[in-house]
Amino acid sequence: MRARSGDTMEKFTQLGAIGAPLMKPNIDTDAIIPVKRLIGYQRHELGAFALEPYRFRADGSENPDFVLNRSRHRAAKILVTAENFGCGSSRESAVWALMAYGFRCIIGPGFGDIFTNNAFQNGLLLIRLPRDVVDPIADELASAPSPAMGVDLEACTITTPAGRKVAFEIDAERRQALLEGRDEIAMTLLRDADITAFQQRDRAARPWIYETTPRLSPAA
Amino acid sequence: MVAPAQSRTLFDKVWASHVVAELSGGVSLLAIDRHLMHDLEAGAIIQRIADRGLKPHNPELTFGVPDHAVATDPRRRANSTPNSERLLREMKEGSDAFGITYFDLDTEGQGIVHVIGPELGLSQPGMTIVCADSHTCTHGGMGALSFGIGATEVAHVLATQTLRQTKPKTMRINLDGKVAPGVTAKDIILATIGQIGTGAGRGHAIEYAGSAVAAMTIDERLTVCNLSIELGAKIGMIAPDDTTFEYLAGRRYAPQGDMFDRAVAYWRGLPTDEGARFDVEHTIDVNRIAPQVTWGTSPQDVIAVDGRIPDPAREIDPQRRSAMEAALAYMGLAPGAAIEGTPVDWVFIGSCTNGRLSDIRAAARVVAGRKVAPNVRAWVVPGSEATQRAAEREGLDKVFLDAGFEWRKSGCSMCAGVNGDIIAPGQRSVSTTNRNFVGRQGPNARTHLASPVMAAAAALAGRIADARKIG
Numbered sequence: 001m002r003a004r005s006g007d008t009m010e011k012f013t014q015l016g017a018i019g020a021p022l023m024k025p026n027i028d029t030d031a032i033i034p035v036k037r038l039i040g041y042q043r044h045e046l047g048a049f050a051l052e053p054y055r056f057r058a059d060g061s062e063n064p065d066f067v068l069n070r071s072r073h074r075a076a077k078i079l080v081t082a083e084n085f086g087c088g089s090s091r092e093s094a095v096w097a098l099m100a101y102g103f104r105c106i107i108g109p110g111f112g113d114i115f116t117n118n119a120f121q122n123g124l125l126l127i128r129l130p131r132d133v134v135d136p137i138a139d140e141l142a143s144a145p146s147p148a149m150g151v152d153l154e155a156c157t158i159t160t161p162a163g164r165k166v167a168f169e170i171d172a173e174r175r176q177a178l179l180e181g182r183d184e185i186a187m188t189l190l191r192d193a194d195i196t197a198f199q200q201r202d203r204a205a206r207p208w209i210y211e212t213t214p215r216l217s218p219a220a
Numbered sequence: 221m222v223a224p225a226q227s228r229t230l231f232d233k234v235w236a237s238h239v240v241a242e243l244s245g246g247v248s249l250l251a252i253d254r255h256l257m258h259d260l261e262a263g264a265i266i267q268r269i270a271d272r273g274l275k276p277h278n279p280e281l282t283f284g285v286p287d288h289a290v291a292t293d294p295r296r297r298a299n300s301t302p303n304s305e306r307l308l309r310e311m312k313e314g315s316d317a318f319g320i321t322y323f324d325l326d327t328e329g330q331g332i333v334h335v336i337g338p339e340l341g342l343s344q345p346g347m348t349i350v351c352a353d354s355h356t357c358t359h360g361g362m363g364a365l366s367f368g369i370g371a372t373e374v375a376h377v378l379a380t381q382t383l384r385q386t387k388p389k390t391m392r393i394n395l396d397g398k399v400a401p402g403v404t405a406k407d408i409i410l411a412t413i414g415q416i417g418t419g420a421g422r423g424h425a426i427e428y429a430g431s432a433v434a435a436m437t438i439d440e441r442l443t444v445c446n447l448s449i450e451l452g453a454k455i456g457m458i459a460p461d462d463t464t465f466e467y468l469a470g471r472r473y474a475p476q477g478d479m480f481d482r483a484v485a486y487w488r489g490l491p492t493d494e495g496a497r498f499d500v501e502h503t504i505d506v507n508r509i510a511p512q513v514t515w516g517t518s519p520q521d522v523i524a525v526d527g528r529i530p531d532p533a534r535e536i537d538p539q540r541r542s543a544m545e546a547a548l549a550y551m552g553l554a555p556g557a558a559i560e561g562t563p564v565d566w567v568f569i570g571s572c573t574n575g576r577l578s579d580i581r582a583a584a585r586v587v588a589g590r591k592v593a594p595n596v597r598a599w600v601v602p603g604s605e606a607t608q609r610a611a612e613r614e615g616l617d618k619v620f621l622d623a624g625f626e627w628r629k630s631g632c633s634m635c636a637g638v639n640g641d642i643i644a645p646g647q648r649s650v651s652t653t654n655r656n657f658v659g660r661q662g663p664n665a666r667t668h669l670a671s672p673v674m675a676a677a678a679a680l681a682g683r684i685a686d687a688r689k690i691g
Contacts, residue, residue: 092372121372173244184372185274188249188380191241195277195382198240198251208475208483209253209347212280212321214340215472 009123011181012153015104017077019149019161020067021138027051027081028088029115033097035089046093047100068101072147080138081108083131086115095122105151107158109134120174121183125153127168137166153178227493229390230459231425234365234490238348240382247384252281254342254364255377256351257320258333259286260638263310265374266318277381279319283342284311286325287332288353288636292601292628298325301640318378331604331630334358334572338442339606341471345460345487350377355572355654357448361441362468363460363490365425368449388455389499391424392492395432395444397506402688404582405440406574406652406671408432409447410512412504414522421453424500427492428458432506438467439578446573447654450519459491511687514656514669515559516547521656523559525674525686531555550658551666552648560684562668566649567598567679568661569672570628571635574652575603579672580611584619586676586690592624593682599626601633601641625679634661643667650678 037049054066062069068076079098085108086094095118098106105125119126137160141147144161151158153175158166177187188195203210228236240249257265262284269276276282286308291300299305308325315322323329329336333351337343337359345363350356352374359366373383393416395408426448433441441458448456465484468474475483510524521544523529532544532555548555553562569575569583580602592598600620602608608630611617617627633641635653642662643649649667652675653660656667668684677687 090370092370118372171245184384185272185376185379188376188382188384191249192380194241194249195251195380199278199381202237202251206346206483206486208344208479210278210280211475211479212473215476 009177009181009183009186012104012123012125012178014154015077015151016148017104018073018075018147019078019080019137019141020073020076020147021080021141022067023080023082023135023138025082026084026087029086029091029094029112030088032086032094033091035091037097038091038093043093043096044100046097047102050097050101073141075102076147077102077104078149078151079103079106080134080141081106082134083109084112085110086112086119088112090114092118092122095119095124099124107134107137120177123178123181123183125151125178127151127158127170129166129168133166136160227496229392229492229496229498230363230427230457230490231365231390231455232496234346234348234457235387237346238365243384247386249382250348250385252350252377252381252383253347254337254349255282255374255381256333256337256342256349256356257282257284257311257315257374258288258351258353259290259304259307259311260288261352261371261374263307263314265371265378266314266320267310268375269378270314270317274379276318276320276378281381282320282378283323284315284320285323285330285333285336286311287330287630288632289639290325290629290631291639292631292633292641294627294629296325296629303638326605328606328609331602331607332572332575332632334442334446335575335603335607335630338362338438338467339471339604341468341474344468344474344483345464346490350383354449354454355446357454357456358442358446358572360445360448360455360457361438361443363458363464363487365455365457367454388423388425388453391421391426391453391500391502392498393426393428394430394501394503395428395506396430396503397432397508399432399435399506400510402511402673403509404511404671404673405436405443407509407512408504408506409444410514410519410522410669411509412502413447413450413519414512415504416451416502418450418518418520419452420502421448421451421456424453425455425457426451426453427498428456429492430503430506433458434461436463437578438463439576442576443573447519450654460487461491511671511674513559513650513674513684514667515551515553516544517550517656517658518547519654519656519669521547522669525560525684527559529553529555529557529559550664552646560686562684563648564596564650564668564678564683565647566643566651567592567596567675568601568634568649568651568653569599569675570601570603570633571651571653572603572632573635573654574672575601575607575630577607577610579652580607580616581614583672583676584616586673586687587623587625587680588619590623590680592679595682596679597626598624598679599628599634601628602630604630623680637661650675650684
């Protein structure tokens with residue numbers, strides 16, 4: 001049955017994809033999407049500017065040293081990062097830019113608070129693991145014959161490029177939302193019976209809240 | 221003494237009465253009583269909801285008004301700023317399609333969203349009120365639990381009439397003492413920010429209490445709560461009392477007749493119980509507060525008008541010292557100098573902090589029969605259309621116009637920087653707004669926050685002046 005919520009979020013169950021290591025701490029949302037790109041572009045167009053200050057040189061040409069500009073990692077859908085990725089300004093467009101580039105999952109030791117909320121709201125899976133677990137995955141992405149890896153949200157495991165299984169933990173409600181492709185609005189609408197029941201009780205206790213017909217003449 | 225287990229704060233009572241469900245991770249699903257929308261994002265968010273095939277859960281509980289992007293020129297139209305034509309059209313069309321009340325330009329509902337909420341009686345004690353603007357804490361002056369939200373949360377409220385929220389800690393700020401002549405609610409809250417700092421309220425819901433608060437009018441309480449976000453707190457509240465009930469009686473969207481009496485009976489149960497515990501308490505001695513004026517680029521950079529600009533060299537904390545040096549360089553001020561007498565180019569009276577009728581009256585009393593200094597451009601931007609009309613009925617527009625002020629239409633104007641009303645680079649303003657941040661009133665504009673009477677005094681003197689000496 002199709003939920004009443006519409007489907008704004010792609011489901012996330014299992015993902016087999018190329019990974020890219022970007023082991024620089026404190027990559028902020030200004031670096032993920034520069035503020036000048038927020039005017040005049042649609043959400044799905046922002047992928048061209050994701051991580052722009054790293055991907056491109058001042059003259060607009062590609063920076064060949066940047067990990068996403070190497071043929072091995074160019075098609076990455078999984079990003080492996082260092083501490084505090086997504087810190088800084090609260091812009092939701094940072095998540096849109098990463099997703100428009102193609103990312104579905106980011107693995108790192110920690111993420112900015114607001115960035116975390118925005119990511120799960122938009123179907124971008126963030127996996128938190130200790131730095132000493134993240135580092136070997138990043139090393140394998142750089143050294144294994146193929147930088148392909150897997151993320152299984154049903155089993156809560158990562159398969160590293162070397163074929164190791166790494167378990168992770170995630171908030172139960174966020175996991176369910178991703179598995180079912182529901183954002184918070186959709187998750188809350190599953191509780192609509194609770195909301196309606198609350199309003200019925202509240203309407204009896206505080207009827208004036210719900211009576212919003214104005215007096216005919218405006219008050220001075 | 222151990223507080224009885226049932227002793228609860230105002231905040232706790234309002235929060236608990238709105239919990240629809242407890243979710244995982246310490247998050248509560250809170251029912252929202254009033255959702256206020258402004259022009260910057262309303263149209264786009266309504267469109268997002270419509271695109272997913274959703275409808276507003278309770279359109280009768282959402283109210284929209286254009287304020288941020290609108291021009292304040294007396295001859296303004298919907299299209300008189302580059303942004304506003306599209307924003308207002310999309311907002312109006314979306315509101316009409318969704319059955320949301322929209323207070324259009326030139327009607328007695330239009331104005332700054334945080335001014336019209338209380339003025340129309342939409343904001344009431346014990347309510348949860350949200351709006352996509354950080355100064356939504358203003359409505360706490362009515363005894364409401366009111367806070368700013370982001371764009372994604374606006375969509376969530378529209379679709380579900382709820383929000384997912386983590387409960388903040390509680391803080392009480394006791395404002396005790398008697399207010400000296402020439403000192404206003406703005407001075408009290410600025411002095412409070414100066415004493416405890418812009419980070420003090422982070423993660424807390426603040427309740428302002430004490431003898432000075434009990435003596436305040438609603439307009440004054442709204443001014444105090446408005447600056448809660450400049451203490452770092454999303455929420456600032458004041459317990460409702462007879463002052464609140466008298467203010468609300470007869471307003472356009474307030475309960476009427478028997479329903480009003482029933483509401484008052486409920487509201488009387490909201491104030492914090494004796495013995496209720498707060499996570500943090502501060503006490504401010506109001507007797508000692510003089511008229512305030514900011515010298516730097518944060519609301520905590522504030523001194524009494526007869527004080528001297530602080531010297532970064534005396535600051536021990538190196539981070540604070542370099543912030544002070546940067547602020548003084550931006551503001552073009554010298555450490556150790558008197559702030560009084562600093563020449564100004566602009567005076568702005570308005571905003572959700574100080575754009576209410578009582579603010580305009582207080583400024584008019586200072587201005588009456590005098591002239592704006594020749595070096596100063598001075599504006600009054602009433603906080604709402606109703607405020608403007610009421611002021612004009614009292615002849616206050618004439619008082620300001622005769623003195624050389626401009627008398628404009630209501631909106632966020634020089635407080636928002638998104639509607640064309642800005643100050644030229646390097647120019648200095650005394651402003652009744654809430655943020656003296658770098659670039660807030662225009663690139664390289666220098667803002668001194670102060671009360672309406674202080675702003676009026678500065679306009680007449682052409683320099684930062686002590687309103688108490690003009691009276």
